[in-house]
Amino acid sequence: MSALIEVSRDGPVQVLRINRPDKKNALSGEMYEALSDAIAAGDADDSVSAHVIVGVPGAFTAGNDIADFLAHSKGSGGVTPVLRFIQLLPRVKKPLLAGVDGVAVGIGTTMLFHCDLVYASDRAKFSTPFLDLGLVPEAGSSLLFPRMMGYARAFELLVLGNVFNSEAARAAGFVNAVVTADELETTVLTAARRLAAKPPEALRLARRMMRGDADVIAQRVDEEAVEFKRRLASPEAREALSAFLEKRPADFAKLAKKV
Ligand code: COA
DSSP: TTEEEEEEEETTEEEEOOOOOOGOOBOOOHHHHHHHHHHHHHHHOTTOOOEEEOBBEEEEEBOOOEEEEHHHHOOOSSHHHHHHHHHHGOOOSEEEEEOOSSEEEEEHHHHHOSSSSSEETTTTTEEEEEGTTTTTOOHHHHHHHHHHHHHHHHHHHHHIIOOOHHHHHHHHTOOOOSEEEHHHHHHHHHEEEEEESSSSHHHHHHHHHHHHHHHHHHHHHHHHHHHHHHHHHSSHHHHHHHHHHTTTTOOOOOHHHHH
């Protein structure tokens, strides 16, 4: 349970709202646990037919809490809740939908590649600044991004660090439709209700066949996680994460001088 993840029901649809507006919905360990618990419980509950993830106005999520990353980088704290969440994503049993308004950074974008339907407001912004933080892609993104949008566009988003607006995300294929912020939640809930009314067994089989082998995706999640954990402890990541919290530009040149 976390007060920062609101779990509610819209009939057969389970709605998970990330609700930490003062930190742009950055995800702490407790919040990852709450998301994983709710998805696992919904998957096991016959009265739930679909999961919907939304944020608050202007923030889907700013990604992993950078203070948590820094704590881990210095040897305290743990990434276990993050790992549990990203290992669960390829294995979610019921349709997963997202409604994205505002910033979707890091896991805020990578989790969308595990969704069946994604709707975005016209002011949504998608980015995965792993490289600039001295980190590597996570949540299966090194496999799923190129698979969905081709290597060239995936490289721009995942390595170059370009920010995609909603239209670019739609053109790249990971957003179904762009609507106004006011229309967003109605749009995603309407789609979730339509899915909830489908014959469940046929839906389960269709998803399984279309999503590809979950074991292959899960294996990539684990491979990335090994590198990600190593990188978190690197001087580059420590500098980038400290710089964000200290509200200053990162200085990687000073690290090179020490070598
Ligand atoms: N972790 C921890 N705190 C975060 C955060 C994160 N990922 N993202 C934002 N915050 C905090 C800011 O430190 C700030 O806190 P403060 O008010 O106590 O100073 C607050 O949320 C508002 O953020 P701010 O940067 O002022 O908002 P903005 O609208 O100017 O920019 C972002 C929004 C998301 C573009 C910017 O906050 C950002 O780049 N965040 C980091 C994203 C990131 O790198 N995530 C990790 C991906 S792996």
